[in-house]
Amino acid sequence: MAKFDYDLFVIGAGSGGVSASRRAVAFGAKAMICEEFRVGGTCVIRGCVPKKLFTYAAHFAEDFEDAVGFGWQQAHPMFDWPTLIANKDAEIDRLNGIYIRMLNNAGVDLVEDRGVLVDPHTVEVGGKTITAETILVATGAAPFRPDIPGIEHTITSNEAFHLEEFPHRAIVVGGGYIAVEFAGIFNGLGSQVTQLYRGEQILRGFDDDVRAMLAEEIGKKGINLKVESQVERIDKVGQHLEVTLTSGETIAAELVMYATGRNPNTKGVGLEDVGVELDDKGAIKVDQFSQTNVPNIYAIGDVTNRMNLTPVAINEGRAFAETLYAKQPRSLDYTNVPHAVFSNPSVGVAGLSEARARQLYEAVDIYKSTFKPMKHTLTGRDERTLMKLIVDVASDRVVGVHMVGPDAAEIVQGMGIALVCGATKAQFDATIGIHPSAAEEFVTMREKFVELEAEAAE
Ligand code: NDP
Secondary structure: OOOOOEEEEEEOOOHHHHHHHHHHHHOOOOEEEEOOOOOOHHHHHHOHHHHHHHHHHHHHHHHHHHHHHHOOOOOOOOOOHHHHHHHHHHHHHHHHHHHHHHHHHHOOEEEOOOEEEEEOOEEEEOOEEEEEEEEEEOOOEEEOOOOOOOHHHOEOHHHHOOOOOOOOEEEEEOOOHHHHHHHHHHHHHOOEEEEEOOOOOOOOOOOHHHHHHHHHHHHHOOOEEEOOOOEEEEEEEOOEEEEEEOOOOEEEEOEEEEOOOEEEOOOOOOOOOOOOOEOOOOOEOOOOOOEOOOOOEEEOHHHHOOOOOHHHHHHHHHHHHHHHHOOOOOOOOOOOOOEEEOOOOOEEEEEOOHHHHHHHOOOEEEEEEEEOOOOHHHHOOOOOEEEEEEEEOOOOEEEEEEEEOOOHHHHHHHHHHHHHOOOEHHHHHHOOOOOOOOHHHHHOOOOOHHHHHHHHHO
16 A cells, blocks of 8 residues: 555645646656635736736727727727726636636545644545655745834735725835836826835836836836835725825825835745744745755745746746656756746846946846837837847957836746747847847847947046
8 A cells, every 4th residue: 555645745736746746647646735815826816917918908098009009990999997907807717617627637635624743644635635756846925015104005916906995096005026017007008107116116026127117117107106115004984095104194095005125925824833944034945956955845836936937836846856756856047047028018038137247247248229119110109118238348248138117027028938948148239139129129129229329428
């Protein structure tokens, strides 16, 4: 008789847990997975996917305006929030069903209930006790809100996907991915948006030119971005909310959304009881093979707070399964992971920011270009695109690619391949552009930005 019920028990059926369990079974393991909310996890159910659908919805506002310059008569279409919510919900239900079927077809046993570790090999789930040789924790993360007076009147991204009424005025607190994405969504769909950020510039950690460009562009689109703004309290006044800043200023809105980061879901999973070490942010500490200090317990995805991106969690899951069940040890390379912010305009990044590249390399060359997208020659829209390359002088390798503008994610994904391949600036230059496109700018930038500045100063 087998010593354990399963070879692998996965807690959490999000992107990471699902990919790990399916791979493990493909390599011959017997696996069970549990999920307390909905199979698909943050990305599919209340993150990337519904957010991207909202982003498309929001962009139509500009598309209708822009069409006029191309001869389309202004139609003044009306936006209907309940239709968007219903259609989005139907799509999420469809994807949820696909994820459940994928698990079934793969032969992974699914329990739709919360799993709690009772000892390093035992999980309590759905009123049963299941044992497994290996446990994988993939419980993700959840929105964090600071504890200030009136915080109970606010929502997070979780609730933003299910609002019954669309707000005329919205305040978004935070300056990271979720804050800029939702500020753009609310703005595009017709809210008057104020975005409050405590620091000097939004998107801390991104390239400074990208940050400045995005702040300028979202301002042009009507978002009232207030930096160095801290919220002191939030009061409900009649039908609306009043946000008081530490400066004493008050701002009214129907909706206040907090996007002030996410905390790893490590509470109530029994981790402390079985001795799994957490870091000071409550994330599970793991080595490069996603192994915790308890040898048979592993963790992947946002719960480890390494790089909180869906494709990274999926790859951590695959690497875990290959390491344990195909006996092909693999760990992830976290350098050059391309990423995007689905703000309006969008941001795409592969490799290093200029500031980081200057720390790592003795000398770097900067190439940058800002221009009006061709489409807007006829629309009259005052929107500009930024493209920037950072090159290590010693090796001529391109070590950073940045873009703010339409389709940045689509364009920079390909640039990510070039960076993984170690492409040099000479190879970028030797690549023929696709004309007319915005992307061709990445292979036609010839003039070093710093040199030009220096020459101008002479
Ligand atoms: P981020 O960590 O990106 O941003 C959090 C923001 O909240 C920062 O601007 C931070 O300011 C601010 N903040 C933190 N604490 C407070 C506080 N007490 N008071 C006021 N402001 C505060 O978190 P998000 O929630 O936006 O997103 C979480 C993660 O999810 C992202 O980091 C990313 O990894 C992932 N994600 C990826 C997306 C994508 O790939 N497109 C989309 C959405 C999320 P400061 O800068 O000063 O610390």
